[in-house]
Amino acid sequence: MIVEDDGLFAQVVVVGAGPAGAALALELARDGVDVLVLDSQRFPRFKPCGEFMSPQCAPLLERLGAAGALRGAGAQEVRGMQLASYGRSARGRFVDIGRARAPVEYGWALRREVFDATLLDQARCAGARVLEGWRVRTLLRSPSGRILGVEARDAQGRSRCVRANWTVGADGLHSRVAAELGVQRETPQLRRIALTTRYRGVAHDGFAQAHFFDEGYFALAPVDAGLVSVNLVLWKSAFERADLPRDEAFEHWLARTPAVREQLAGGERVDPLRGIGPLARSTTRQTFDGAALVGDACGYVDPVTGEGTYFALQGAALLAPTLRDALGADRTDAEALAPYLSGRSREIAPRARLCGWLVHALARPSIARGVFRLLESRRGLADLAVSLTGDYAPPRELLRPQVWRAAWRGGAN
Numbered sequence: 001m002i003v004e005d006d007g008l009f010a011q012v013v014v015v016g017a018g019p020a021g022a023a024l025a026l027e028l029a030r031d032g033v034d035v036l037v038l039d040s041q042r043f044p045r046f047k048p049c050g051e052f053m054s055p056q057c058a059p060l061l062e063r064l065g066a067a068g069a070l071r072g073a074g075a076q077e078v079r080g081m082q083l084a085s086y087g088r089s090a091r092g093r094f095v096d097i098g099r100a101r102a103p104v105e106y107g108w109a110l111r112r113e114v115f116d117a118t119l120l121d122q123a124r125c126a127g128a129r130v131l132e133g134w135r136v137r138t139l140l141r142s143p144s145g146r147i148l149g150v151e152a153r154d155a156q157g158r159s160r161c162v163r164a165n166w167t168v169g170a171d172g173l174h175s176r177v178a179a180e181l182g183v184q185r186e187t188p189q190l191r192r193i194a195l196t197t198r199y200r201g202v203a204h205d206g207f208a209q210a211h212f213f214d215e216g217y218f219a220l221a222p223v224d225a226g227l228v229s230v231n232l233v234l235w236k237s238a239f240e241r242a243d244l245p246r247d248e249a250f251e252h253w254l255a256r257t258p259a260v261r262e263q264l265a266g267g268e269r270v271d272p273l274r275g276i277g278p279l280a281r282s283t284t285r286q287t288f289d290g291a292a293l294v295g296d297a298c299g300y301v302d303p304v305t306g307e308g309t310y311f312a313l314q315g316a317a318l319l320a321p322t323l324r325d326a327l328g329a330d331r332t333d334a335e336a337l338a339p340y341l342s343g344r345s346r347e348i349a350p351r352a353r354l355c356g357w358l359v360h361a362l363a364r365p366s367i368a369r370g371v372f373r374l375l376e377s378r379r380g381l382a383d384l385a386v387s388l389t390g391d392y393a394p395p396r397e398l399l400r401p402q403v404w405r406a407a408w409r410g411g412a413n
Contacts, residue, residue, distance in 0.1 A: 010036035010129070011327055013149055013164040015136050015177050017043065020295025020312035021170030022119040026064055027320040029126040033327065036162060037128055038152055039171075040135035043120055044113035048196040048276040051115075051229040052078060052208050052221040053108045053309045055094050056391035060313040066122045070110060073118045074224030077106040078208050081386045083375060084259055085212035085368050090375035092386025098403040100393035107390065109208070109221040109229065111198075134160070139167065139180045139291070146332060147290035150177075165332055166323055167291045170316075173281055175297035183283045187299070192216065193239050193277030195232040195250050202228040202267035211260050212362050215253070218260045227270065230260075233302075236278050246273045286344065287337040294319050298344075301352055302359045310391045311348055318343035350395045354388065380407035 012028055014021045017039035028035045061067040080093035094102050124130055133154050140148040140161060149163035169177025178184050202220075209220040215238035219231040232250055242249055250273055254261050282299035286292060295312035319340045326336035361367045375382045384407040387393060397403055 008036075008160060008162045009149075010034050010162065010164045012036070012166045012168060012323060013038065013162050014168045014170055015039075015150060016169065016171030016175075016295070016297065017041075017120050017123075017130065017132070018047070018116055018170065018172060018295065018312065019119060019309050020297070020316050021168070022116065022123050023060075023064060023066075023313050023316035024168060024170060024294060024320055025128040025130075026066065026119065026123040026126050027316065028323065029123060029128040030065075031320070031324055032127075033324060035128045036164070037120070037123065037130045038134045038136060038150065038162070039130075039132055042132045044117035046271075046274065047112040047116060048194060048231075048274050049112045049229075050196075050219050050221060050231050050308070051109055051112055051223050052219075053110070054307055054389060054391045055102055055104050055107050057108065057310050057313055058104045060310075060317055063317070064119075064122070064313075066119055069118050069122060070108070070115065073110065073114050075108040075110040075115075076222050076224055077206065078109050078221060079106050079206050080208070080383075081389075082207050082209040083212075083372070083382065083385070084209070085362070085372045086365070088369075088372040088376045089259075090372065090379075090382040090385075091207065092375075092379075092382035092384070094387050094390045095383045097384065097387050097393040098397040098400050098406075100397055102387065102390065102392055107208070109223045111223050111225070111227070111229070114224060136171070136176045136180075139177065142290075145289065147181075147288060165290070165327060168319070168323075169291065169293045169297040170295050170312075172296045173276070173279065173300050175293065177291070178283055178293055178297050181285070181288060181291065181293075183285045183293075185282050185284055187282045191236045192233050192279045192302070193236050193275060194279065195234075195246055195273050195275050196230070197250070197269055197273045198223070198227045198229050198271045199264055199267035200227055200270050202263055204228060209260075211257055212368060213253075213257060214365055217362075218253075218257055220260070220263070228267070230264070246275055287334045287341055289334050290332045292319060292323075292337055292340065299352075301355055307351060307355055307389060307391055311352070314347055314391075315344065318347065351391060354395045358385075358389075378408060378410070380410045383407065 011034040134152040204222040211218040216234035294315040322340040
């Protein structure tokens, strides 16, 4: 193997061109930072995903200057979510919660190959350099352990060293950067696998859907091009007990979920069934001397709430100015990224915990039955539950009794 050390350098090298990496590169390049993005894939490429973005993504995308391009690419407005389980159903909309005002009354749904490619093109237009088809093999380190960049390899087996002041792992659930840094951990409550596909010709009313059952749930979202994204998320243990190939497993659980089966019966499946998982990933640290993690590389969030894209975009929005300041001060120590960690603790961690509690509760039939009984009988509670996944209301609003009183009376604002 020949390693080409041709002096390739960037102030920031971003590993991974998904939403977190592309958004970070876009913001940094727009501010005049020399940024290089590496990704093992070539875009556009399919990415297993729920393909739904919460309402709080809208102002983040507007701030990046990418919202118009995404609308032009066909992003669909999603007005809320239909929740169903154990014979009960409730519909919640994105509404104001106490003192928190919804930035818009909808989330967006867009095929990931369209969303990611559009955002990456915006980063290129801002001045970011992009190398597609280059997979990171290892991190470059100084004798003291500081990260100095990466060694990457292309499809032809050629290797290249890329040196940088800062290296950012934005390479998703199975992050090579996080693995090299030795900070990945398994999260038992996320021992799930996801099977994803899309259908054409399925009627919908502009709402996303989540249909829960004992072993997992189906999630549906109307995306662009007249398609509906369909995800089956299962406990890994249930999938292994069934011992079925992917397509047979999908049909097995579809037959046991009549509401979803009836919706899809008149449609046509247009994509092969793809899988991802297990989803059980978290990290013990996110900042290092010369390096940082962002997006799913930090840890995975259950896709039922549609918050994964928000965490990616918000993480990039927090990391970009911190990196810019560190570069301006000629610093590469982990302490220089303290504002990023503070922002994550303030903006991301509470919502991630709330998401975890919600998923944990709905995974327990005894709790889920009671929750859905309440949601079905009180529209305001359904609005409250759905709006809390919209990422614009801080979880601390739940501590205010007037929020619960308003929701119980029928309105969540």
